[in-house]
Amino acid sequence: MKIVDARVIVTCPGRNLVTLKIETDEGIYGIGDATLNGRELAVVAYLEEHVAPALIGRDPSTIEDIWQFFYRGAYWRRGPVTMSAIGAVDMALWDIMGKAAGLPLYKLLGGKSRDRVMVYGHATGHDIEGCLEEVARHVELGYRAVRVQCGIPGIASTYGVAKKPGERYEPADSSLPSENVWSTSKYLNHVPKLFQAVRERFGDDLHVLHDVHHRLTPIEAARLGKEVEPYHLFWLEDCVPAENQAAFRMIRQHTTTPLAVGEVFNSIHDCRELIESQSIDYIRATLTHAGGITHVRRIAALAELYHVRTGFHGPTDLSPVCMGAALHFDTWVPNFGIQEHMPHSEETDAVFPHAYRFEDGHFTPGEVPGHGVDIDEALAAKYPYKRASLPVNRLEDGTLWHW
Numbered sequence: 008m009k010i011v012d013a014r015v016i017v018t019c020p021g022r023n024l025v026t027l028k029i030e031t032d033e034g035i036y037g038i039g040d041a042t043l044n045g046r047e048l049a050v051v052a053y054l055e056e057h058v059a060p061a062l063i064g065r066d067p068s069t070i071e072d073i074w075q076f077f078y079r080g081a082y083w084r085r086g087p088v089t090m091s092a093i094g095a096v097d098m099a100l101w102d103i104m105g106k107a108a109g110l111p112l113y114k115l116l117g118g119k120s121r122d123r124v125m126v127y128g129h130a131t132g133h134d135i136e137g138c139l140e141e142v143a144r145h146v147e148l149g150y151r152a153v154r155v156q157c158g159i160p161g162i163a164s165t166y167g168v169a170k171k172p173g174e175r176y177e178p179a180d181s182s183l184p185s186e187n188v189w190s191t192s193k194y195l196n197h198v199p200k201l202f203q204a205v206r207e208r209f210g211d212d213l214h215v216l217h218d219v220h221h222r223l224t225p226i227e228a229a230r231l232g233k234e235v236e237p238y239h240l241f242w243l244e245d246c247v248p249a250e251n252q253a254a255f256r257m258i259r260q261h262t263t264t265p266l267a268v269g270e271v272f273n274s275i276h277d278c279r280e281l282i283e284s285q286s287i288d289y290i291r292a293t294l295t296h297a298g299g300i301t302h303v304r305r306i307a308a309l310a311e312l313y314h315v316r317t318g319f320h321g322p323t324d325l326s327p328v329c330m331g332a333a334l335h336f337d338t339w340v341p342n343f344g345i346q347e348h349m350p351h352s353e354e355t356d357a358v359f360p361h362a363y364r365f366e367d368g369h370f371t372p373g374e375v376p377g378h379g380v381d382i383d384e385a386l387a388a389k390y391p392y393k394r395a396s397l398p399v400n401r402l403e404d405g406t407l408w409h410w
C-alpha cells in the first residue's frame with residue numbers, strides 16, 4: 008500500500024476545524040484532526056508545505072518510521088504547530104491501518120480495558136445559581152462528572168462561562184483577541200462558594216471538576232487546593248502555568264486536591280518531571296496536540312508508572328475526528344481517568360459522521376474499522392474559514408496576565 012495523496016480540509020461549522028486526509032493506492036483513506044484553536048492556518052501551512060509532499064509514496068503501515076521522520080526530521084522539534092501536524096498524520100495512519108485490518112482502533116491498540124468511557128460535561132453560569140441550573144441539566148442528561156465554572160462578582164467576564172445559559176462555551180470569540188480583566192483575589196474569595204453550593208445541592212457522588220486556566224501562582228493554588236478539600240473535587244485543572252514543572256511540588260505539599268495539567272502540552276518532555284515527581288494526578292495532553300497516538304501512548308505509559316491517569320482535553324476545541332480517536336484510546340488505555348466532552352454543533356456532527364455514541368454519561372467508540380469518523384467534504388466546503396482568536400487577560404492594573 009502506498010500514500011498517493013495528502014490534503015488539508017478547513018471547515019468552520021460554528022468554529023474552525025482542520026482535517027488532514029491521507030489517501031492510498033488501494034482506495035483506503037484515513038483522516039486526522041489538526042485543529043489548533045486560534046492558530047489553525049499555521050498548522051494548515053505546516054501540513055501543506057512541509058508534510059503532505061513528503062508523505063507521497065510512503066507505506067502508511069510504517070507509522071512509527073513516519074512519526075520519527077517528521078519529529079526528528081523537523082530539526083525544529085516540538086511546539087504546538089509541529090506536533091499538531093504530526094498528530095494529524097499519525098491519527099490518519101492509524102485510521103488507515105484499522106480500515107486495512109478491518110479492526111476498530113481500540114483493538115489495534117490492545118483491546119478493551121473498559122466497556123465504556125466516562126466523560127465530563129461543562130456546566131457554566133454567570134453566577135452560582137446559573138451554574139447550578141446547568142449542573143442539574145447535565146445530571147438529567149446522565150453525566151456522572153461535570154466541570155463547573157461561574158462568573159466572579161466584580162469581574163466583568165471570566166474564563167469558561169458561556170455567553171448565554173445552555174449555550175456551549177467557545178473561547179475563540181473574536182477575529183483579534185478580545186481583552187478580559189482578571190482579579191485573583193476576587194476569584195479566590197468566591198470560587199470555593201461554588202463548590203460548596205454544588206455539594207449542598209447535588210451531594211457527594213457527582214464528580215466535580217474545575218479549570219483555573221493557568222491563573223494562579225503556586226502558593227495561591229496551594230491555598231485554593233486546601234480550601235476546597237472538603238468538596239473533594241475530581242480535579243483542579245491548570246491551576247498554574249506549567250512551564251516550570253518543579254513549581255507544582257509546592258502545591259502538592261499543601262493539598263490533597265487532585266491536579267490535572269497538560270492541554271497545552273505537546274510532548275512527553277513538557278510533563279516528564281511533573282509525572283515522575285508525582286506532582287499531578289491527570290495528564291490532559293490530547294492526541295491532536297501531542298503528536299498523535301504514537302506519542303501519547305508513550306506519555307500514558309510513563310504516567311502509569313506514577314499512578315497518573317489520562318484526562319484528555321476534548322471538544323469543541325477538537326473536532327469529532329480527535330474525539331473518535333480519543334474514545335478508542337480511552338477504551339484501551341489501562342490508566343484511563345476521564346474524557347472531556349462538550350457536544351459539537353449539529354452542523355459539525357453533520358460534516359463529521361461518526362460511530363461513537365453517548366449514553367448515560369459515557370461514550371462508546373463504535374465497532375467500525377479505524378477510528379470510526381468520516382468527513383463529508385462537500386458539506387465541509389459550505390463553511391469557509393473565519394479567523395477567530397483566543398482572548399488575552401489583564402489584571403485590574405493592566406498587567407498582561409495568563410489567560
Ligand SMILES: O=C(O)[C@H](O)[C@@H](O)[C@H](O)[C@H](O)CO
Binds near residue numbers: 044167270321347397
Ligand atoms: O479545559 C478546556 O477545555 C480548555 O481549557 C478550554 O476551555 C480552553 O479554553 C480552550 O481549549 C482554548 O482553546
Ligand SMILES: [Mg+2]
Binds near residue numbers: 218220244245270
Ligand atoms: Mg482547560
